[in-house]
Amino acid sequence: MxxxxxxxxxxASSHARYEDWxxxxxxxxxxxxxxxxxxxxxxxxxxxxxxHGREATQIEGSLLLEIGWSIAPLGIMMLMFAGGAVxxxxxxxxxxxxxxxxxxxxxxxxxxxxxxxxxxxxxLHVPVDRDVELxxxxxxxxxxxxxxxxxxxxxxxxxxxTTLWFRATKPGTYHLFCAQFCGTMHSGMIGEVTVMExxxxxxxxxxxxxxxxxxxxxxxxxxxxxxxxxxLNDVQGRGPVLKGVYGNPVQLGDGRTVTADENYIRESxxxxxxxxxxxxxxxxxxxxxxxxxxxxxxxxxxIKSLNPPPTGEAVTxxxxxxxxxxxxxx
Amino acid sequence: MATAAVTTERKNYLNAEYGxxxxxxxxxxxxxxxxxxxxxxxxxxxGGFFALxxxxxxxxxxxxxxxxxxxxxxxxMHGQIMVFFFLIPSIPAVLGNxxxxxxxxxxxxxxxxxxxxxxxxxxxxxVLYIYCLATGGxxxxxxxxxxxxxxxxxxxVVEAGLAIFIVGFSSILTGLNFVVTVHRMRAPGLTWSRxxxxxxxxxxxxxxxxxxxxxxxxxxxxxxxxxxxNLGIFDPARGGDPVLFQHLFWFYSHPAVYIMIxxxxxxxxxxxxxxxxxxxxxxxxxxxxxIAIAAIGFIVWAHHMxxxxxxxxxxxxFSCLSFLVAVPSAIKVFNWTATMYKxxxxxxxxxxxxxxxxxxxxxxxxxxxxxxxxGVDVHVHDTYFVIAHFHYVMVGxxxxxxxxxxxxxxxxxxxxxxxxxxxxxxxxxxFIGFNLTFFPQFIVGYLGMPRRYWQYPPxxxxxxxxxxxxxxxxxxxxxxxxxxxxxxxxxxxIAPDNPWQATGLEWRTAxxxxxxxxxxxxxxxxxxxxxxxxxLPEEVTLER
Numbered sequence: 023m024x025x026x027x028x029x030x031x032x033x034a035s036s037h038a039r040y041e042d043w044x045x046x047x048x049x050x051x052x053x054x055x056x057x058x059x060x061x062x063x064x065x066x067x068x069x070x071x072x073x074h075g076r077e078a079t080q081i082e083g084s085l086l087l088e089i090g091w092s093i094a095p096l097g098i099m100m101l102m103f104a105g106g107a108v109x110x111x112x113x114x115x116x117x118x119x120x121x122x123x124x125x126x127x128x129x130x131x132x133x134x135x136x137x138x139x140x141x142x143x144x145x146l147h148v149p150v151d152r153d154v155e156l157x158x159x160x161x162x163x164x165x166x167x168x169x170x171x172x173x174x175x176x177x178x179x180x181x182x183x184t185t186l187w188f189r190a191t192k193p194g195t196y197h198l199f200c201a202q203f204c205g206t207m208h209s210g211m212i213g214e215v216t217v218m219e220x221x222x223x224x225x226x227x228x229x230x231x232x233x234x235x236x237x238x239x240x241x242x243x244x245x246x247x248x249x250x251x252x253x254l255n256d257v258q259g260r261g262p263v264l265k266g267v268y269g270n271p272v273q274l275g276d277g278r279t280v281t282a283d284e285n286y287i288r289e290s291x292x293x294x295x296x297x298x299x300x301x302x303x304x305x306x307x308x309x310x311x312x313x314x315x316x317x318x319x320x321x322x323x324x325i326k327s328l329n330p331p332p333t334g335e336a337v338t339x340x341x342x343x344x345x346x347x348x349x350x351x352x
Numbered sequence: 353m354a355t356a357a358v359t360t361e362r363k364n365y366l367n368a369e370y371g372x373x374x375x376x377x378x379x380x381x382x383x384x385x386x387x388x389x390x391x392x393x394x395x396x397x398x399g400g401f402f403a404l405x406x407x408x409x410x411x412x413x414x415x416x417x418x419x420x421x422x423x424x425x426x427x428x429m430h431g432q433i434m435v436f437f438f439l440i441p442s443i444p445a446v447l448g449n450x451x452x453x454x455x456x457x458x459x460x461x462x463x464x465x466x467x468x469x470x471x472x473x474x475x476x477x478x479v480l481y482i483y484c485l486a487t488g489g490x491x492x493x494x495x496x497x498x499x500x501x502x503x504x505x506x507x508x509v510v511e512a513g514l515a516i517f518i519v520g521f522s523s524i525l526t527g528l529n530f531v532v533t534v535h536r537m538r539a540p541g542l543t544w545s546r547x548x549x550x551x552x553x554x555x556x557x558x559x560x561x562x563x564x565x566x567x568x569x570x571x572x573x574x575x576x577x578x579x580x581x582n583l584g585i586f587d588p589a590r591g592g593d594p595v596l597f598q599h600l601f602w603f604y605s606h607p608a609v610y611i612m613i614x615x616x617x618x619x620x621x622x623x624x625x626x627x628x629x630x631x632x633x634x635x636x637x638x639x640x641x642x643i644a645i646a647a648i649g650f651i652v653w654a655h656h657m658x659x660x661x662x663x664x665x666x667x668x669x670f671s672c673l674s675f676l677v678a679v680p681s682a683i684k685v686f687n688w689t690a691t692m693y694k695x696x697x698x699x700x701x702x703x704x705x706x707x708x709x710x711x712x713x714x715x716x717x718x719x720x721x722x723x724x725x726x727g728v729d730v731h732v733h734d735t736y737f738v739i740a741h742f743h744y745v746m747v748g749x750x751x752x753x754x755x756x757x758x759x760x761x762x763x764x765x766x767x768x769x770x771x772x773x774x775x776x777x778x779x780x781x782x783f784i785g786f787n788l789t790f791f792p793q794f795i796v797g798y799l800g801m802p803r804r805y806w807q808y809p810p811x812x813x814x815x816x817x818x819x820x821x822x823x824x825x826x827x828x829x830x831x832x833x834x835x836x837x838x839x840x841x842x843x844x845x846i847a848p849d850n851p852w853q854a855t856g857l858e859w860r861t862a863x864x865x866x867x868x869x870x871x872x873x874x875x876x877x878x879x880x881x882x883x884x885x886x887x888l889p890e891e892v893t894l895e896r
Binding site: 027028029030031037040041044045048051052055056059060062063066067070071072073076077078079080081082083084087088091092095096099100102103105106107108109110111112113114129162163164166168170171173174175176177179180181182184197199200201202203204205206207208209210 | 589630
């Protein structure tokens with residue numbers, strides 16, 4: 023293949039093969055249709071070109087043809103819809119035991135926090151053949167996390183979390199782009215995703231010299247901020263016990279029930295009065311402007327780590343609490 | 353300019369009165385159409401200038417010709433000018449304005465003074481936009497996504513937003529005028545089932561203008577308010593929701609795509625029967641598909657937001673609905689193609705544009721299916737694949753239709769024939785230049801090149817070089833008609849009343865038409881497109 027004339031993007035994730043086949047199916051249908059239309063126009067234009075002594079034959083139309091060329095394309099399009107919907111469904115459903123990485127986007131930089139502790143900027147190292155889920159938020163405007171080789175893209179919004187997952191299938195280094203226009207250096211908000219063999223990844227993880235897992239940093243912060251004066255570990259304090267809260271339904275004072283996912287925990291830290299747990303008074307102060315996005319991630323990681331590890335499932339290396347259920351679809 | 357060039361003995365709308373006052377205070381729909389023609393042509397060339405800057409910058413992977421900020425402003429203003437100041441008014445305000453009253457046998461639109469007002473509103477908005485441009489411009493992308501536009505951009509977002517807010521009213525008034533005119537002013541005997549498809553398509557367009565435009569107006573006002581008064585509507589730091597903006601924006605801006613393409617389809621439905629000497633195949637289906645496009649077009653907006661953070665299930669619903677809107681478009685393409693069957697096809701300039709339109713619109717439409725397919729859209733969303741797709745529809749479709757229509761009705765508008773040889777040459781140059789510009793962008797988009805990138809990885813360069821080369825050919829293709837159409841005003845052959853032997857009522861009056869279009873109100877006893885009752889036109893010759 024010509025080095026300077028790439029025709030097909032590298033496919034390096036479990037989604038990529040599926041997406042490529044879908045794309046090929048669509049391309050084949052489109053090429054057939056385009057060639058058909060071009061050919062018919064060319065044939066009609068030549069065969070029925072204006073000549074002396076031959077008049078046009080007036081035809082009103084044909085109900086049968088109209089129905090035919092409405093239904094047939096609709097049928098093919100519903101196949102496209104189904105194929106795309108299944109892939110999208112898979113893309114939006116991260117496996118329960120995915121390794122989680124927090125992503126904080128800002129103009130014009132990607133900041134990443136591994137559960138095990140290492141932090142990276144514009145670089146993401148992941149092991150091959152392992153499901154990885156990114157939990158992403160933005161400090162300022164909307165960005166979009168895009169890795170063409172994985173065929174995944176997800177907008178990263180300020181004020182809430184969006185998620186994206188992939189399973190890398192081929193070691194290598196791939197482009198990471200910001201795909202949503204975000205200001206002056208939008209095109210400079212790029213980086214690399216490095217997919218490594220398992221043992222190389224372990225070596226990298228060790229050499230990245232973590233000062234402790236994200237949850238441990240979060241626990242330290244939890245104590246520094248004095249959260250533990252109200253949120254006691256085992257007995258009821260002025261705030262609810264946080265152990266086992268993550269991923270489970272919470273009964274609110276107004277009768278509603280919400281799931282305590284990342285977005286709920288985030289809101290409860292920043293705007294505590296918004297959804298107060300039943301039986302508690304709205305006495306918690308807001309931490310808006312006092313903890314930054316990365317610290318929020320550390321606190322959430324700590325709260326997640328308080329969940330007892332479910333039996334029978336793999337324990338995420340380095341995260342004290344172990345595995346977590348998937349955050350609900352947003 | 354036009355007044356000085358045209359000299360005919362008969363009194364017509366061009367020589368009925370002279371002087372700048374007679375133009376600026378006219379209520380004649382034909383003169384207002386020409387005022388629009390001049391103003392949108394000006395904006396087309398400003399927008400085209402920015403396109404040129406973009407293509408030159410992208411010739412090399414490094415950001416070297418412009419600064420990053422200049423580049424961001426260039427693509428923003430290219431998009432905003434082309435969408436709001438050229439494409440949306442193009443065919444409706446020029447050809448629609450000129451032709452609809454004549455096609456239905458009326459003296460003018462229902463509200464001639466509102467028609468003039470709509471042009472003044474357009475001009476006011478245009479002046480404000482040029483002021484915005486001259487004082488530094490705007491860099492939000494034509495989409496104004498929040499919170500970047502409302503809280504972070506350091507450019508003239510308020511001016512640009514207000515200009516687009518204002519220009520929307522010109523479009524609302526045009527739509528209102530068309531709807532009332534079509535309902536109330538049809539000549540005796542001109543029933544709905546006898547209406548030219550041009551009118552049907554513009555009727556559908558007008559409904560979108562009336563129902564959709566207020567939403568973008570409100571949305572832009574909210575952006576301006578958030579920016580000036582710090583209200584928390586879209587900015588999450590103030591309790592707002594940035595995705596709400598996208599819903600509101602696309603609720604108008606997706607139907608706006610149909611505001612741009614339906615009038616082009618209107619032109620096709622006139623040109624193809626005329627140059628095939630045949631009644632249009634499946635009249636009712638072509639007419640109703642315009643209405644279907646307008647209706648379904650309002651319920652597909654969130655297909656622009658599959659990776660924006662909307663729920664899984666709303667994405668599924670919007671994907672499915674988006675496929676539905678492809679059906680009426682397909683019906684049109686099939687019917688136009690079938691119209692050529694057993695016809696008597698001539699390769700005159702308008703027909704070349706029409707055949708080009710069908711081809712390019714087919715590619716534009718089919719690649720739209722890729723974007724409606726959820727799993728595929730995740731990869732190609734916000735890449736050059738999307739850029740290529742919508743340029744195939746907007747430029748390959750809408751602009752080809754506009755040029756085809758300008759040639760088709762030029763004898764009626766100006767009273768002169770354009771040089772046929774140059775016309776055909778330009779149509780072919782536009783077709784080649786267009787494909788060379790935009791086809792490589794499908795490939796580089798699938799490779800992953802994001803849109804709105806000032807600098808890009810070097811492996812994408814080949815495709816960008818091809819694209820820039822194509823753009824320079826396309827520029828020649830657009831300049832050619834400018835030159836020979838102006839030339840024809842003085843040197844072109846005098847046009848007969850009906851040079852193409854077309855069936856529309858507009859061809860049954862003089863070229864150029866008298867101020868009140870018809871000497872006496874016509875009475876219609878025939879269906880549209882009765883080409884069997886028309887003689888063949890004189891053979892169009894290639895000599896000038």
